[in-house]
Amino acid sequence: MSVRVALIVGSLREGSYSRAIGLEMKALAAPELELDLIEIGDLPLYNPDLDTETPPAAWSRFREELATTQAVLFVTPEYNRSVPGALKNALDVGSRPYGQSVWAAKPAAIVSVSPGALAAFGANHHLRQPLVFLNMPTMQQPEAYIGNVAGLLNEEDGTLKNEGTREFLKGFLDAFAGWIETTKG
Numbered sequence: 045m046s047v048r049v050a051l052i053v054g055s056l057r058e059g060s061y062s063r064a065i066g067l068e069m070k071a072l073a074a075p076e077l078e079l080d081l082i083e084i085g086d087l088p089l090y091n092p093d094l095d096t097e098t099p100p101a102a103w104s105r106f107r108e109e110l111a112t113t114q115a116v117l118f119v120t121p122e123y124n125r126s127v128p129g130a131l132k133n134a135l136d137v138g139s140r141p142y143g144q145s146v147w148a149a150k151p152a153a154i155v156s157v158s159p160g161a162l163a164a165f166g167a168n169h170h171l172r173q174p175l176v177f178l179n180m181p182t183m184q185q186p187e188a189y190i191g192n193v194a195g196l197l198n199e200e201d202g203t204l205k206n207e208g209t210r211e212f213l214k215g216f217l218d219a220f221a222g223w224i225e226t227t228k229g
């Protein structure tokens with residue numbers, strides 16, 4: 045049976061490399077894992093004062109979409125050696141109201157993406173810290189650091205042109221499917 049996985053992309057950029065990698069993974073994962081891209085770009089900055097019985101509509105939409113998924117795949121770039129603020133904000137929005145976190149106990153995996161050679165290592169590992177607190181069992185191995193990404197994608201449509209990367213991502217997704225099976229509640 046197929047498992048619904050939230051695909052969260054840390055970049056809001058239209059031509060995002062991270063989004064391109066995430067969408068390639070969505071195609072590679074099917075039908076075993078059904079990856080659903082859940083947008084984070086319209087989420088107002090988290091402010092507890094707004095988290096009333098009628099919170100911002102985008103927060104409710106995001107929480108409801110996350111609630112229908114059983115696992116989460118994060119594909120993110122690195123901003124200043126950490127995660128982009130938009131991604132941290134999405135983690136915060138999903139974590140509240142207190143006791144109603146939509147992240148709780150969902151298995152997770154992280155792919156970091158960069159045009160640079162360090163492959164967003166800093167973002168990959170910074171993201172692991174809040175996931176501990178959010179009680180998301182996060183796959184340790186294999187790790188996925190996609191560096192020098194511009195050379196891996198076709199300029200016209202952002203699809204993968206590197207067969208080795210495709211094989212690697214497929215193996216990563218297979219491992220994630222196994223991880224979800226052993227850790228989901």
Ligand code: FNR
Nearest residue numbers: 055057060061062063121122123124125158159160
């Ligand atoms: C960056 N970039 C970047 N890259 C990196 O490898 N490490 C870093 O610390 C940073 N810092 C950083 C800060 C800010 C504010 C921006 C806008 C960019 C470059 C970044 O990797 C590049 O813009 C990617 O293309 C962003 O990913 P997407 O949008 O293509 O997915």
